[in-house]
Each structure stands twice: as C-alpha cells, then as structure tokens.
Amino acid sequence: MKPVIALVGRPNVGKSTLFNRLTRSRDALVADLPGLTRDRHYGEGRIGERPFLVIDTGGFEPVAKNGIMHEMAKQTKQAVAEADAVIFIVDGRQGLTPHDKTITDFLRKSGRPVMLVVNKAEGMKYTTVTADFYELGLGDPYVISAAHGDGVHDLVEESLDIAMVQRPPEEDEPQSLAKHIRLAIVGRPNVGKSTLVNTLLGEDRVIAFDMPGTTRDSIEIPFERDGRHYTLIDTAGIRRRGKVFEAIEKFSVVKTLQSISEANVVLLLLDAQQDISEQDAHIAGFILESGRALVIGVNKWDGLTSDQRDAIKMDLERKLNFLSFAKTHFISALNSTGIGPMMKSVDAAYAAAMSNLSTPKLTRALIEAVEHQQPRRKGSIRPKLRYAHQGGMNPPVVVVHGNAVEAIDANYKRFLEKHFRETFSLVGTPLRIEFRTGK
C-alpha cells in the first residue's frame, strides 16, 4: 500500500501549488476527458521509485460564522485520519497567524506525525523566515518554495520515511497467491458491493479467510470460482462482520485509491436503480488514471422495465463513454444473475492487461499502422516511426521509437492506440503509448 501524505494549512499558503508539483509528473490522461470533473484533492505522486498518495485538504475558509474548526473538522479530519504523515504548511512571507495556531492544536490532537513546512521561502534566509514559527512547538521547520521547487524533493523523501515508520512492515505475498487475479470491487455506498462479495464467496467458495498483518485495515481474501483463483483485495467500503461482509457507512477515497492500486483488475459497480452520479464518475476517473484493467458491473438489473433499462444504457453511454475499453455487464448481485459472464470478463481483462507483446509483432503492427496513415507533418518535420517494444504490463505500455516524435499529435497517438488495441485484442485494459527518440 502506498503511503498517504496529507497537505494541511490555511488558505493561500501554497497547498495546491505543492500538490500540483507533487502530482504533475503523472500521465495527464484524465485531464483531456470531456465531461469528467475530477476530484482534485487526491493525487498520486512519485519520488524516484517511491509512489505515494497525496491529499490536498484545501478549501476550508478562514473563520466564517461557524469558525475554522467547524470546516476543518468536516473537510480535513478524515484526510488527516487516513494519512500516514501530515505536511503542515505555513506562509513564510506572511509570518505566523492565529489560524496557524488553531491548526497546530488540531493536528496535535490527531496524533499523526506532523512536519512543519514554511513555504514561499525562495530568496530568504533560513533563520529569518523560520523565526516566527518555533512558537508552534513543532520543532525545526522545513523550508521550501512550492512555486520554485526548492526543498520539495528532500521534504517528500523525509515525509515518506516518516510515513513508512507508521506502518508495520509489509509481508511478502505468499507464493500460493502469486498467480491469483487480484480483484478490487469499488463503487459508491449502496451499489451492492457487499452483496456481490457475499454472492461471490458464498456460492463456489473454497476458502475465505482474512489475512491480517499487512497494512492497517487491509484485507485479502483468496477465493476460487470455476477453477480460477482470485484474491479479493481491501475492498473499499465493506468489512467483514461475523460470517458475512457488510457495508461500512463512510465512503473513503483513500481506501478506494489504495484498493485500485493494489489490484490487477477493478470491478466498478454501478446501481441501475439510481442515476450515474458525479461520485461514480470520480471513481471511474481514478480507475482510468491508475491504468488498471476494468470491468463494469451494472447491478440491481432485476425488477426494471425495458424502458428503464434502455434509459440506463443511454445514460451509461453518455456519462462513462471514456471507459469504452471495458466490458459492461448487467447483473443482480442479489439474485446472482449475470455473475458468471462478468467473471469471464474479469479473466479476459486480466489476460489482456498481462499480455506479452513481442517486439517483432509490435513493430509489424506499427509499420502496418504507419502504412495505413502517416503521422502528420509539423512545419517541415515529419515524424518517422521505426519500431516498438513493450515497456510494461497492467497496463500494457507500448514504447514507440522514431525520429521527431515530439511532433506527433494526440489524434495520431489515439489512432495508434486503437490500432494496437485491435491488433492484439486488448479488451478490458487501458493501453499506454510512449514515444522515444533515437535508438
């Protein structure tokens, strides 16, 4: 599980500037999806080989009628509770304010490790810019410039070190689970996740047990169905109570993100008896961004008229068309209908995500694509594509080598993606294309 870092501080201290700096290196896939409003407050970052989740708790207003604590309690409490370490940002140009003290008290009560960070410190002396803040009693402040990047790398390294101390050491995955398909079932509250889990485990179950000892709150449940092995991983929003799984009330974005990133295949559950909501679209966006294989289950398909069913299909097409690479199944977790075919799609999505694409085959497919349609000239430059190799799995990454590849536009990239997808029958997994110059 990735460590979780929360950015906390009053408005205007530079939280979103830091957030953007930490997350911007990521593939900006979701950014150009029309109609998808992203929850900007959760992101993935990476320093070297170390991935982490970052939460920007920004957005609370300073003392309004209800007071800062009211809003903070609402918006920040859960984030802080779910974080392994807190980066508490103050403004070095403005100096210490009463709100900083209020926030300090709140953070101290949370019991989370806190790193005090003085931002906007570019061009200023350490002693001058930090002098004010010792009063908070949080030790020597870190000094950064979120806007210019000074000190950010070291800060994140240290915060990750601190975050990791908070966690028990990860156990190696038992050998027997190595070949399992790791499956996460995600969806907003009440779509039927726990009903589906119980249906999956109840029917053809061979074994189901908790595997404690990994990360806090994490569960992994191996099970077998039609001779295939799966591990249900930390399914967000449901918990074991006695023999069955039940929904827990709160929806946790962090848990959902962690489940997605731990999975090979994500099963996104939607509720056919409700409209597709903004929250559904957010979760879908997270899955897409993660690159995980995906199957969509539209649950509660029982008891609907055919007019209602048509309306839902249209709604899906309109709101989630960016997930067209994934198979959709209409199911009833309650009546256990449609589950078998849906699990077949899970298997197929896994196989596609784990495809081995040989360099000769990829190169042949690339040449075919180029013969069919050349990349466009940009000024006097025409990109020349030479060969392709596989650069990763789950999602499959195709690295295309050539000259002047920086002149290739988004349309052509999409065209190549479609061509590779069709050539290698990659259903149920996103596919990423990267371009590289020279040999």
Ligand code: GDP
């Ligand atoms: P947030 O409300 O805490 O998310 O703050 P923002 O990230 O929106 O930043 C508030 C203002 O501070 C913006 O005008 C930023 O450009 C500015 N700012 C952020 N980081 C720095 C910095 O390192 N140095 C300076 N001089 N300004 C900064």
Ligand code: GDP
């Ligand atoms: P979760 O919050 O996503 O885990 O959702 P639950 O599994 O707790 O289900 C929420 C409600 O939807 C419960 O009352 C279930 O009985 C009901 N439900 C779940 N699956 C179905 C289904 O396939 N059809 C119908 N009609 N109701 C269902």
